[in-house]
Amino acid sequence: MRDIEALDSLWAEYCLPFCDALYVRQGEQARAYGVSYDSDRPGGLVIGESFDLAAESAEDPERVSWVDGQREVELPGGGLLWAGEGDQGSQGFFARLAEDGTLVWAVFLTESNPFTEIRLVGCGATFTSTAGVAVTVDIDDPARR
Numbered sequence: 001m002r003d004i005e006a007l008d009s010l011w012a013e014y015c016l017p018f019c020d021a022l023y024v025r026q027g028e029q030a031r032a033y034g035v036s037y038d039s040d041r042p043g044g045l046v047i048g049e050s051f052d053l054a055a056e057s058a059e060d061p062e063r064v065s066w067v068d069g070q071r072e073v074e075l076p077g078g079g080l081l082w083a084g085e086g087d088q089g090s091q092g093f094f095a096r097l098a099e100d101g102t103l104v105w106a107v108f109l110t111e112s113n114p115f116t117e118i119r120l121v122g123c124g125a126t127f128t129s130t131a132g133v134a135v136t137v138d139i140d141d142p143a144r145r
Contacts, residue, residue, distance in 0.1 A: 003030040003053040007103065015064040016093060016108040017056060022047060024105040024143055033143060037109060037133055044135040047143055067093045073118045083127050085114030094127040096139055105142050
């Protein structure tokens with residue numbers, strides 16, 4: 001299974017792998033990157049190495065979390081930013097969706113708490129969790145380092 005198929009299959013059930021990561025759709029392909037939160041870094045999100053999502057999903061298909069949105073912001077050009085929680089209280093996620101609900105990209109964090117605030121300024125968005133974790137990303141290129 002390719003990464004895009006693995007991502008689409010998970011998102012069809014509103015699930016993401018249970019790991020700190022960024023998932024980005026790039027046309028008919030997808031990329032997955034390990035991430036970590038560091039409040040001392042600009043934006044707060046440290047983008048790590050890419051990994052094979054399809055292989056990870058095949059190795060442990062049950063290691064996923066459903067996601068449930070608690071906040072959304074419509075984007076001027078269509079689509080929306082969506083943020084919320086995973087299936088355990090410590091988990092949070094935020095994502096960009098296309099107009100048809102297709103996942104454009106998503107960030108899942110296991111120890112952030114749910115993201116309940118979204119502030120959009122130009123092409124940047126800041127997502128803030130109930131624990132005060134604040135992450136700012138470029139909504140067009142969240143993997144920009």
